[in-house]
Every structure is written in C-alpha cells, then in structure tokens.
Amino acid sequence: MDEEVKQERILRELRYLYRGRFNDEEGRRIFEHVNWDKERGFKFLMESESKEIRQITGQSEDTINAIKTDPVIIDILQNGIKKETRQFACEQCDHFWWRKVPMSKEVSSCKRCKQKYDPVPREFEWGWATYNCDCGHEFSGAGQKCTSAPCYKCERSVYPTVIRPFWKRRGRKSDNQHCCDAPDCTGHDPVPIHDVDPDRVYDDGSDNSRPFGSSRPVEEDDVTGQVKHLHIRNEPVQKANQPVQKVNEPVRKANKQQNQNTRSSPIATSTCVSPESRKNKKRVVYASDPHISTGSTVATFLSQSEVASTYLPSLASIPEYRGRGGRGGRRY
Template identity: 35%
Template sequence: MNTMHEEVELEKSVRRLREKFHGFIDIDKAVLLMRRYMNDHQMVAKWVALMANADRDLDDEERNTLKNDPVVKNVVMKLKADERQQEEHPTKTSGSSAASSSAKPKAKKKTNEDKHLVELGEHLQALPLTMENKRMFDQAQENQIPAITHQFACQSCDREWWRRVPQRKRVSRCRRCKTKYDPVPPDKMWGIAEFHCPNCTRSFMGFGRMDGRSPCYGCRSAIFPTRILPPKRRAMMPGVRRKNQHSCLAEDCFNRMEPHVPGTECVHPRSRQKNRKPRVVYPSPAHISSGSTVNTCLSQGSLLESINELILDDIEEESDEESDISS
C-alpha cells in the first residue's frame, strides 16, 4: 500500500472513532486500535461502548509499535500537533481508496480479550450519566455521527461554500487561508432560495437572501424566501423548471423591481459583478475555540489537503465556484 494512502486511511478511521466518542479517546490508543483492527472504526466503537473492566497502561509491544511503526508515528504526530496548535492558538487553525485487505496489518487479538477496548469501556463508563453521554453511546453503537449542512463564507478570500459538519462541532475551515469559521447566521444566508407565495400558492426557486424580499413570478407579491438551498438539494427539487429573469427589491439589482428598498443589496452574481461588489454577501464569524472540541472528524489539518480532498469521504464540500443556477 502506498504510504501516503495508508496514513490517510489510518487518520480517517482515527478521526471517526474519536468523533464518535467526542474526543474522549486518547490519540495514541485510538491509533493503536485502528492499526490493530484494520481501520474498522465501526466494530471498535461498538465494542468500546459495551466493554467495562480494569484500567491498564500500554505494554512493551504497544509502546514499540508507537515508537517504530512509521505510519503510526506520522499519524500520532500529526494529530497531536493539531491539538497542540489548537490549544496554543485557539482562534486560528493549523495550517484515496484503501488497498486490498492483504496489504493491511492483521488483527492480533480478539476484541473480547483486547485490554484497550476493555480499558476504554471502563473509562467511558465512568463518565457522568447525562442525556448527552447516553446519546453519544447510542450513536456510537449505531455507527452514527449526526451531521448537518451549513453555509460558510470567508470574507478575506471572497469565497463561499457548503459543508456537512457534525452537529456538536459546526465549524469549517477555508481551504485558502486556513481560517476556521462558524456557519453563516441563518437569517443572513443567501444564494439559490426556495420561495412559497402565500397569495397565489406558487412555489419557485431563485437567487435571494433570508433577510430580503423578492417578487413572486406569478402574482408579483414581494415575499421572503423559505430557505436557502445547498447545491445538492437544488438538483433534487421536483417539478418543471422554468426560466424567469431574476428581479428583486434591492436598490442595486440589475433588474430592479419597484418600489425598491433603498440601501439593500442584490445577491445575484450578475448584480454583484456589475456593481463590482465581492461575492461574499455576509461573512461567517471567525470560530473561537472553547477547548471543548478537538480535531476529530473534520478535515482540519488533514493529510488529504495536499491533494485537495477531504478527510472524510462522507462529509462533502460544495463551493459556489462550481455551477450555480442563474438566469
């Protein structure tokens, strides 16, 4: 197996395992378990949630693995560096398919005899019995990482993107400047919007912003959008698509509807370009780390960034630099 791909697969499984347990699992132990069980984070998460026994430290064999296995060493160093940098600079971020199973290390121990699984089960069992912790165990056993899709925007790089992020850690990083951001506030989102007119009951899509009205293509009533649609959601919208030229009440709209609202901005790309305005309408607030979340799941400081991919193949990013609906 290519060393780079091997490290990527190991890092992916370690991040997934740690995210399922909200970062309570130490990096060293998570890496050893993923190396031992061929990156099977689903199986390990289920066993950890069920195990409970006496605490034990690393034995000589495991210390030797941490010290001498180059793939394990690189991933441990990478993940620990991420956490150190996040602790030292809380407001800033640190700047392919797996091969066949024959190329992977073989599991040396049965799960019910593995002291690390037993140890982690005991450690996690000692956590306070809260609804949040109970939910964490239930979701780990079901192999779930609850996620939600958010819009993010970097003002300095003038770019906007959508990211599916864990519900407990709604943070994304700009790929250009590496700054971490919180989502665009719900009432400030913009882009391709879904509208439902209460007057003529017409439903349609068009460029809009949550805090601005646009005219209904049927009765011309000025209405607010219902929601802003992520790129994939737009393609799934049912019904026949009709082309209608964009029009809104914004003062600088290229096809302004009267009476317009003074001081308002149009979000349509044609208006933004015509008025020489940036693409970002409302920037994301910079993320301020509370220290309660760790680099576990998202592509923050990921090995994959050098090849322009994401650390998790099931958490996708879609940028406005890709094709958008416009008319």
C-alpha cells in the same frame, strides 16, 4: 493501505469520538481484542459489560458506565454523524463556498488564505432561492434569505423557504425578469435609453404572458418619438375608478429601514444577489466571522474531509459524579 496507518486512523477516530477518554494504549488493547475491526470495537464498548471493558482498559466501572450511557455517543453510533450543508464566505479573498460539515463543529477553511471561518448565519445566506407563496405558486431565482421577492402571480412579497448553491439550480431557465425587494435591485427600476443593452430583451408593453396583463406603458419623447424609459417589471392592472396601488412599496421601505438598523458593515445585509445586480461588485454578500477556537477539540491531524466523517460528543452530556463525600469517599 499500510496496516500501521490504518490502526493509527482507528485510534484517532476513537479519541475524537470519545473526547480523549481512552488513551492510545487503552485504545490498542480494545482493538487488539477485536482484531482491529473498527465496527466490532465500537460495538464492544457500547454493548459489553463494564466489568469486561474494565479488565481490558483498566478504567473504573463508574467511568465506563458514564461513557456508555452518554446519549450523544449512543445517538451517533446508532444513527450516524449528523451533518448539514452550510455557506462560508471569506471577505478578504472575496470567495464563498458551500460545505457539508458536522453539526457539532461547523467550521471550514478558505482554500486561498487558509483562514478558518464560522458559517454564514442562516438568515443571511444567499444563492438559488425557492419561494412558496400563499397563493400556491412556487417560483425560484437568485435571492438572499432575508430579502423578499414579489410573487409572479399575485405580487405578494414572499421570503425564501430554501437557499441552495447556485450550481444546484433546478428546472429550466424562466423568461421572467428578476425582481426582489432589496434596495439595490435593478428589476423594478426604469432603464434610461442610453443604458439599454442591445443584446437584452425588454418588456415593450406587448407581453401578455403575465397574469396581470401588460406592464406600465413606455414613455416616448415628444420630439424624437424615441422611447425614454423601458420598464422591466410588471405591476397589477389598475381597475376602473381605483387608484394605482404599489403593492411592494411598504416592503421596500421596510427593507431600506432594516438595512440602516442592522449590522454596520461595508457589506449590505439585504441586497440583490442576481448576476446583473452584482456586476462589478464583490462576490461576497455577507462575510463569515473568523473561527475562534475554544480548545475543546482533541489534537489531531485529520484532514477536513475525515473530520466531517467523525463526531465530537458534548462533554456537557457526560454525567458528573460528585462522590459520596467524606474521607475516602468516591471522587471523579
């Protein structure tokens, strides 16, 4: 790498980390003092005496002390940059993606239209969901954070504990039919005979792999003897002298009511995200809001991957000195 380019990147990282507290000339003096060793340069700023730093940069000792005692800067230099993986979605391009971004600036650009977006809110993320039921059973499938799904063992409705990208799916594919409590989920609806997919395996009532026994009986036409409806989802076995109890019906009604009262958007807030339900529909389930810049970041031409490896401290955490007052008193 060219030496001038390397030095310029070090200076940009210094400006980005310290929020422009050191200009280019001061930065050059600092790193020339340590022979342009980046780690030694940052260590020099945090561990050297304020008097020694003042002799190199020319800044006041009080300003240097304020920077050295900033808890945010201390934490990032000791523990590294805190990043997390967030989901972003562009409604205009019908495109969504996951990206690891700094927690201090969760912003990502759509590769198609170049628009910057804020992340999808945690409660509306969708992807490969992991569910942990109170009965001790753990299962996974396509899901959205705000949408529950019935446990395959006890039929209780469970909300996802973790949402991952679809490509991070773990374990082998299950034979269980997808079913969730979203209003548009096809997993708990009967399929008319004319809509049956010849390449799909349906539950004909003889499957005993489920803990609650067979599914609802199929209906046959009295004249032709053909199956009228095939039910995909099992329900608990009806015990003797007990009425049939639809466990998930209150949850489904609640989800429908929630859909009517939440964000008024053409994209539903609680929807089934299984590939079967999303067929011939938009890929974006919940769109990200466009990012509105507050102008708080330092002007830089860092690439997005380079920004993810740097850190922007909070100005609110830098102590504010008001001075002792009076004519000639300290003012900062």
